[in-house]
Amino acid sequence: MAYMHIGKDFVPPDVNGKVTGRIKYAEDYTREGMVYARLLTSPIPHARVVNIDASEALAMDGVFGLLTADDVYPDGEPQSTGLKVLTNEPTLVGEPILALAAIDEQTAETAISKISVTFERLPFVLDPLDSLTEGGPDAYNGGNTYVFRQGFATEKWSADQVASFRAGNEPTAEPQQTFSYGDLDAALADSAFVYESGFTTAGYPHQSMEPRSAMAYWENGKLYLHGTSQSLSALADGMASIVGVPQEDFVFINEATGGGFGQRARANSIPSMAIPAKMSQKINRPVMMRVTRDEETAIGGARQGFQGWIKCGFKADGTMAAADLYIISDNGGKGGGGDAYSAADCISILYQTEAVRFRGTSIGSNTGHRGAQRGPGQNQIAAIISPILDKAAEELGIDRLKIREINTPQTGDVGGARRTPFTSAYMPEALKMGAEKFNLQERMARSRQRNGSKVTGIGIGQGYHNAGRSGMDGIVLLTADGRLKVHNGVGNLGTYSFASTSRAAAEVLQMPWERVDIVTGRTDRNLPITSPQDGSNSIFTNTRTNYGAAQDLLAKMKEIAALELGGDAADYDFAEERVFKSADASVGMSFAEIAQKGIELGGKFTGESDLPEELNDFTKISVSRLAGQSLMGIYHDNPHSNNPPGFTVTFTEIEMDTETGKYEIVDMVTIGDCGTVVHPQGLKNQLVGGAVWGIGLAGYERHLYDPQNGLPASTGYWQSKIPTMMDTPAKIQTGWVDLPDPENPVGARGIGEPAMGAVAASLASAISDSLNGHLFNSAPVTADMIINHVAGVTSDAVPLAQNNFRG
Amino acid sequence: MIRINVNGQSRTVDVAPQETLASTLRYKLGLTGTKLGCNRGECGACTVLVDDTSTYACSVLTHSVKNARVETVEGLESADGTLHPVQQAFVEELSPQCGYCTPGQIMAAVGLLRENPNPTRQEARMGLSGNICRCGSYDSYLDGVMRAAQIG
Numbered sequence: 039m040a041y042m043h044i045g046k047d048f049v050p051p052d053v054n055g056k057v058t059g060r061i062k063y064a065e066d067y068t069r070e071g072m073v074y075a076r077l078l079t080s081p082i083p084h085a086r087v088v089n090i091d092a093s094e095a096l097a098m099d100g101v102f103g104l105l106t107a108d109d110v111y112p113d114g115e116p117q118s119t120g121l122k123v124l125t126n127e128p129t130l131v132g133e134p135i136l137a138l139a140a141i142d143e144q145t146a147e148t149a150i151s152k153i154s155v156t157f158e159r160l161p162f163v164l165d166p167l168d169s170l171t172e173g174g175p176d177a178y179n180g181g182n183t184y185v186f187r188q189g190f191a192t193e194k195w196s197a198d199q200v201a202s203f204r205a206g207n208e209p210t211a212e213p214q215q216t217f218s219y220g221d222l223d224a225a226l227a228d229s230a231f232v233y234e235s236g237f238t239t240a241g242y243p244h245q246s247m248e249p250r251s252a253m254a255y256w257e258n259g260k261l262y263l264h265g266t267s268q269s270l271s272a273l274a275d276g277m278a279s280i281v282g283v284p285q286e287d288f289v290f291i292n293e294a295t296g297g298g299f300g301q302r303a304r305a306n307s308i309p310s311m312a313i314p315a316k317m318s319q320k321i322n323r324p325v326m327m328r329v330t331r332d333e334e335t336a337i338g339g340a341r342q343g344f345q346g347w348i349k350c351g352f353k354a355d356g357t358m359a360a361a362d363l364y365i366i367s368d369n370g371g372k373g374g375g376g377d378a379y380s381a382a383d384c385i386s387i388l389y390q391t392e393a394v395r396f397r398g399t400s401i402g403s404n405t406g407h408r409g410a411q412r413g414p415g416q417n418q419i420a421a422i423i424s425p426i427l428d429k430a431a432e433e434l435g436i437d438r439l440k441i442r443e444i445n446t447p448q449t450g451d452v453g454g455a456r457r458t459p460f461t462s463a464y465m466p467e468a469l470k471m472g473a474e475k476f477n478l479q480e481r482m483a484r485s486r487q488r489n490g491s492k493v494t495g496i497g498i499g500q501g502y503h504n505a506g507r508s509g510m511d512g513i514v515l516l517t518a519d520g521r522l523k524v525h526n527g528v529g530n531l532g533t534y535s536f537a538s539t540s541r542a543a544a545e546v547l548q549m550p551w552e553r554v555d556i557v558t559g560r561t562d563r564n565l566p567i568t569s570p571q572d573g574s575n576s577i578f579t580n581t582r583t584n585y586g587a588a589q590d591l592l593a594k595m596k597e598i599a600a601l602e603l604g605g606d607a608a609d610y611d612f613a614e615e616r617v618f619k620s621a622d623a624s625v626g627m628s629f630a631e632i633a634q635k636g637i638e639l640g641g642k643f644t645g646e647s648d649l650p651e652e653l654n655d656f657t658k659i660s661v662s663r664l665a666g667q668s669l670m671g672i673y674h675d676n677p678h679s680n681n682p683p684g685f686t687v688t689f690t691e692i693e694m695d696t697e698t699g700k701y702e703i704v705d706m707v708t709i710g711d712c713g714t715v716v717h718p719q720g721l722k723n724q725l726v727g728g729a730v731w732g733i734g735l736a737g738y739e740r741h742l743y744d745p746q747n748g749l750p751a752s753t754g755y756w757q758s759k760i761p762t763m764m765d766t767p768a769k770i771q772t773g774w775v776d777l778p779d780p781e782n783p784v785g786a787r788g789i790g791e792p793a794m795g796a797v798a799a800s801l802a803s804a805i806s807d808s809l810n811g812h813l814f815n816s817a818p819v820t821a822d823m824i825i826n827h828v829a830g831v832t833s834d835a836v837p838l839a840q841n842n843f844r845g
Numbered sequence: 846m847i848r849i850n851v852n853g854q855s856r857t858v859d860v861a862p863q864e865t866l867a868s869t870l871r872y873k874l875g876l877t878g879t880k881l882g883c884n885r886g887e888c889g890a891c892t893v894l895v896d897d898t899s900t901y902a903c904s905v906l907t908h909s910v911k912n913a914r915v916e917t918v919e920g921l922e923s924a925d926g927t928l929h930p931v932q933q934a935f936v937e938e939l940s941p942q943c944g945y946c947t948p949g950q951i952m953a954a955v956g957l958l959r960e961n962p963n964p965t966r967q968e969a970r971m972g973l974s975g976n977i978c979r980c981g982s983y984d985s986y987l988d989g990v991m992r993a994a995q996i997g
Contacts, residue, residue, distance in 0.1 A: 049936060056944030057932040057951060059878015059918035066877035247882045247890060247945040247979045296880075296945030297979050331883040532943030532980050719939040723985055727942055730981025755887040755977055763974045763983045768966050770984045 042548055043541040044784045045776070047719045050537040051556060052294060052530060061294045064264040065251040069324035072253070073102055075139045075317050076146040077333060078153060080128030083162035083371070083404035083748030084177065087126035087135060087155060095149035100141035103321040107135070110316055119184040119373025121337060121407055123280065123312045127179055130371025130404055131750055132336020137313050139325055162748045164841045166368045166401035167345055171200045177371060177402030184373050184402075185214065193399055204837040206236035208347055209364045213397035215379060217455040219386075220393025225360035229351030231433045232360075233426050237815035238838045239418040240740035241343035241368055242758045244411055248296020249334040250308055254315040255324035262289045265311040268298035270536075271527030272570040274561045275656050276305030281315045286659050291560040298531040299731075300410035301339030303572035307409050310337060332753045340406035340741060342377040343368040344418055345838040352430040356444040358389040364397045368840055374400055374408035379455070380415030384795075385423055387453030387683065388465075388502045389445040396455070404748055405841045406741060410572060412731055413791035416503050417798055421736045421817040424499045424799035425806040432811055438482075438498055438803075439473055447502075447683070454681065461682040461781040464711040465500070468687040468775050472709040475773055476689035481705075484691070485807055491697040494704075495808025497690040499732075499799025505684030505712065505788030506578025506781070509677045511566035511650075511657040512587030514543050515668035516595070518637060520615060520630030522549045523668070524584055525557045525660065527565035528576050533724065533790060535571070538717035539580035542784050543671075546588035547629075548613065564660035574684050574788030577716055578779075582675045585783040591671025594643050595632045598669075602627060602635060636669035645670035652676075682779055682787045685711040686796035688729070694808035696828045699821030701805065703733070707771040708797060714778045714785030721789060725772040728793020733761045735794065736801040737818050743841045847911045851876070852920025860907045867891040867902035870917060878918040878948045882977070889976035892949035892956075893917050899956035899975070918948035921955065931955050934993035935986070942980035950976050954990045963994050 055061030092104050107115055107124040115122055124134050135155060140146035161175035168174045169182045172194045176182040180190025195203075195211045203209045226232060246266075253264040261283050267273040270292055278288035295302060302308050314325040344365050351360035363385070365378035382396030413420075431441040446465045447453055453460065473479075478496075485496045513525040524540040536558050544554045557563050566587075569579050596607035599617040603625055611620045618626025627635070642648035645665040652674040653661065661672060688708040694701040708725050715721055738759045741752035752758040778785025798817065805819050806812055812827060826833055835843050846859050851874060858873045867884070870876040870893070882890035884903045891902040894916040921929035928936065931954045941947040950973060957964060957972035964972060969990040970983075978986065 047939075050939075052944070053936050053939065053941065054928075056941040056947045057918075057928065057935045058922060059876075059948045061944060062877070063880070063945065065881075066871075245979055247888065247943065247977070248880070249882075294944055296882075297943045299979070331885065331887070532941070534939075723939060723942055723980075723982055726984035727981035730978075730983060754883055754885070760977060760979060761981070762977060763970045763987075766981070766983050768970050768987065 041545060043545045043551065045715050045718065047717065048551055050534040063248050063294055063296055064253060064266050065328055067253050067264045069253065069255050072324040072326050073139050073141055074143045074146050075137045075314055075325050075327040076143060076150055077134045078136045078150050078155065079333060079336065080131055080133045080135055082128065082157055082159055083131050084160040085128050085157040086160060088158050089156040090136060091154040094152040095138060098149050100145040101149045102139045102323060103317065105137045105313060105317045105320060109320065117180065117189065120306055121309050121372050123309045129177055130336065130407060131748065132333060134310060134313065134337065137317055137327065139317050139321055143328065162404040164403050164405055164743045164745060164748060166366050166403050166840055167200050167204065167838065169403065170195050170366065170401050171197050177404050182402050183214065183369065183400055193401060203347065206837065213364065214399040216397045218395040219457060222360055222362060222393040222395050225393035226351045228353055229359050230354035231352045231430050232349065233429060234349040235815045236838055237346045237348055237422050238840065239344040239422065239817040241340045241370065241406065241408065241841060242739040242741045243335050243406055244299045244301045244339045245335065245755060245760055246297030246299060246302065246338060249329035249331060250310055250338060251328045252311040252314050253324065253326040254318045256318055260287045260289060261315055262291060263311060263315050264291045266295045266302060267292050267308060267529055268295060268303040268531040268572060269529040269570040270558065271561060271565045271567050271656055273305055273529065275567065277311060280305050280309055281312045285656065289560060289562045292529065293559045295529060295531045299412045300414060300572055303570040307339065335753050336750065337407055339409045339411060340370060341411040342374045342408045342414065343840045344378065345840055348422065350426055352434060354434060356434055356436045356441045358391045358445050360393045361385045361391045362395045367398060367400045368408065369400045369402040370405045370408035371402065372407040375410050375414050377415035377418065381419035383454040384416035384419055384502050386455065387447055388500050390447055390451060390453065403841060405743055413503050413795050416791065417501065417735060417795040418817060420499060420501055420795035420799035421802040422815060424803040425813050428803055428806060429811060429813060439469065439478060442498060442500065443469055458681040461680045462713065462779045463683055463685065464775045464777050465685045467777065468685060468709045468711045471773055471775060472687040472689050472707050475771060476707040478689060481691055486810065491695055493694045493696055493808045495692045495694055495804040497800040497802065497804025497807060499688045499796040499803055501686040501792035501795025501799065503574050503684050503791035504681055505574040506682035507569045507575040508579060508582055508675050510568050510579055510583050510675050511654055512583030512673040512675065513566045513657070513660060514584065514587040514591050514671040515664065516591060516629060516633040517668045518630065518634050520628060520633060522547060522554045523557050524554060525565050527568040528580050529571045531571060533576065534717060534720045535576040538720055539577060539584055541716065542581035543584040543588035545784065546585055546592060549615065564663045566660060567654040567656040574790040574792070577786045577788050578682050578782050581716065581782060581784050581786050583673060586673030586675055587671040590673050591669065594636065594669060594671065598632050598635050598639065598643065599627055633669045640666060643669055645672060650674040678781045680781065682781055684788045684792040686792040688796035688800035690800040690804045692804045692808060694805065699824035701808065703767040706767045710774045710789045710793065712774065712789040713782060713787035715774050715776045716784060716786050721774060722772050724790050725793045726770045728790065729770050729797040730761050730766050731794040732797025733766055733801055735798040735817055738765065738820065740818055741841065745842055847908065849907065849911050849915060851915045852917060862908065864907050865903055866893065866905045866907045866910055866915065869907040870902060876917050876919050880945055880948055882945065889953065890946050890949045892952045892976060894952055894956050897956060897959050899953045918951055929955065930997035931958065931993040934996060935989040938985055938989040938992055940982060940985040940989035942982045946976060946978045950978065950986050954993060958994060958997060962997065966991060
């Protein structure tokens with residue numbers, strides 16, 4: 039289909055501000071009379087605040103006030119997991135206890151040094167399996183796990199059960215959570231090759247470049263909060279509730295966000311922004327709270343680590359017949375997410391496994407706050423499963439690409455725990471495209487070839503994440519001067535999806551891009567509700583809403599033309615910003631004339647009546663404020679059925695130096711299947727950015743804690759090492775299938791998270807290949823692990839250790 | 846009070862003895878294009894040019910640059926608003942993602958191209974290796990540097 043905007047590159051409106059430094063992040067704002075808040079955070083991994091004596095600090099010149107958990111939660115802290123705004127019951131080092139505001143940061147720091155906090159130390163634990171062991175410490179005050187809708191609970195295994203699990207054996211204890219389908223025993227019996235092992239994946243922090251600084255002030259009863267979030271309207275929706283202010287009195291200002299990666303999508307993952315808001319309310323001054331890198335690392339989220347056991351069966355023809363997983367997922371200090379379930383779901387989907395059983399239990403540790411991180415679950419397991427597929431291929435004498443083709447998901451298939459059909463799936467096309475672009479057959483001849491200490495490794499990986507939602511709202515306006523305004527509540531974390539999804543509306547009306555304004559950046563610009571910008575959903579979800587709103591606008595435009603010029607709306611067509619009679623193009627009105635007439639008519643044409651009944655309350659507030667001003671297209675998107683997947687395939691060649699454990703990524707080709715491509719440069723950025731994240735997961739990133747005192751040894755970029763330019767390929771080749779998804783009006787699906795998984799999987803596969811097919815069953819595989827393996831050194835690390843080398 | 850030369854202008858500013866250049870630029874001179882990602886020399890988001898050399902502004906005391914030429918991202922555009930070739934190339938290649946590290950990447954690229962106007966991709970990779978991008982936009986930044994070398 040020939041599109042005007044879809045599939046074409048464009049200059050998103052925020053790029054100029056990013057290259058000139060003019061675009062503002064939360065910390066770049068100032069306000070007259072602004073004072074500065076600093077935090078006192080817990081120095082202890084698990085404690086209870088017994089007393090706070092701030093009398094000396096509060097008596098200092100230039101100090102304006104103190105905010106504690108008692109101020110934020112006058113009725114007591116919620117007894118649940120999840121970060122609190124401030125707490126008297128810290129369960130990780132770095133958790134904010136109190137904030138103090140002063141004339142400048144130096145005064146605030148000096149005053150904080152004069153505050154005496156008495157802590158009662160409580161037992162702490164770093165490795166979930168230590169907590170799971172009978173008699174082991176519990177990370178939380180109410181136990182070592184949290185059961186949704188039931189509260190804190192305690193899970194314990196015998197020491198023998200834990201030791202057996204650490205030794206790589208199938209756990210025997212009852213799991214908290216399970217799903218299964220198919221006849222697992224029969225599938226294993228049918229298998230010609232069965233692989234069984236323990237495995238571990240590390241937790242590590244998100245490390246967004248912009249610390250979660252925030253500035254707030256109150257004016258005429260309204261709260262204005264300059265913050266940082268992946269989402270805009272969805273964040274505001276939740277944050278107003280955390281601060282305790284009515285939705286209509288809360289303005290969230292967020293022009294740009296310095297990275298999110300899952301941890302800034304929802305208000306409850308970034309409650310620290312409520313601190314300057316509550317402080318400002320208390321002392322009646324604008325309050326800036328700058329957050330340091332240490333603080334960001336402590337409360338900025340971390341990926342859940344896995345301690346797991348896996349058993350996979352493959353038939354003689356290469357079909358993956360069975361996958362059996364048991365995963366203990368690390369919930370960290372404040373509760374976690376559903377990574378383990380998603381991991382099993384991902385295997386089912388990516389490999390169309392005939393029988394799957396998942397068993398999982400989440401256990402807390404007094405380590406970083408866990409939550410969704412780019413492909414939570416899917417991407418950890420991608421790095422574990424891909425080398426197992428290679429092993430099966432080797433044992434069964436099947437080509438490594440072929441075994442993936444045999445098990446590939448495709449349109450018409452179902453997948454996952456609920457056996458959900460795909461809306462479409464073009465993984466076979468992606469595999470074929472990638473293999474050709476990578477010249478796989480020729481490269482495979484180099485697999486495991488040695489040149490001195492260097493050995494070539496070839497890797498293949500696949501990634502998946504569900505990539506689309508529905509049920510949100512859209513608002514577009516046609517103003518009296520004939521410009522199209524797309525009100526977009528998607529956040530701006532760097533994907534440009536706030537702009538690319540707006541192009542769906544421009545496409546409907548065939549509007550030149552320079553005649554389109556995207557209204558975004560702050561919630562008092564009257565935005566529709568959107569889904570939080572996580573889960574790779576935005577391009578699918580919000581092209582649906584913007585397309586629908588533009589269709590509503592177009593229908594109203596034709597109706598107005600018919601009212602003015604006679605006939606029925608169906609008699610009219612449009613082109614080049616003009617609506618005209620299909621039978622006589624000379625009879626028509628310009629878009630501007632139609633907008634002016636619509637404003638004159640009012641009522642349903644301008645959002646004053648006949649609104650969709652299902653509109654979200656957030657959207658209703660915006661519509662009520664916009665009503666009567668412009669011709670309005672408004673749309674509530676009814677939920678779709680089935681699973682719109684995002685799929686990726688990556689091929690990697692590495693040159694492994696077996697003397698140092700370092701490897702150079704010689705070449706990498708990564709292909710996306712995300713339906714119709716809306717914005718090629720944006721897609722390329724997601725693919726190469728996901729690649730860097732995948733390299734980090736498979737090769738570098740893990741956080742460590744001091745087992746003696748529970749102090750974080752990883753408080754910044756270099757200790758939990760994120761890849762630099764020197765760790766990543768000089769050039770990453772990208773490509774895309776570009777076939778439409780039928781559940782989206784422009785054919786699009788998401789890609790952000792799977793972009794990482796395929797790369798992690800292919801790098802793990804290439805590392806294994808370079809070492810004669812050795813399986814580490816671990817992510818990351820670091821240089822020390824590689825040279826120990828090459829040297830035949832048996833590690834003395836505790837098996838399946840989490841958050842430390844030795845547990 | 847000291848005088849420092851920032852973006853070709855002599856600025857008079859009250860600077861504390863322990864104050865970093867990043868703090869002076871951001872909080873005294875309002876040049877918030879220079880970002881603070883870590884404030885301790887790990888990330889490169891605060892990269893500026895001091896006498897044409899890429900420098901972490903978070904790790905330099907302002908007093909130490911009072912006889913030097915300091916350039917920040919705000920100083921790159923021409924008076925008529927024309928973007929510097931590196932900025933223009935970064936727009937055309939859509940190099941930034943979240944944009945937080947972009948000013949630092951740009952200043953590192955400008956410093957590199959002044960020293961080596963026609964770098965190889967490998968040399969560009971080395972030249973920008975002190976600047977972390979958590980979005981992982983390295984490939985697009987390198988595309989931007991190579992395009993800037995062509996149009997510069």
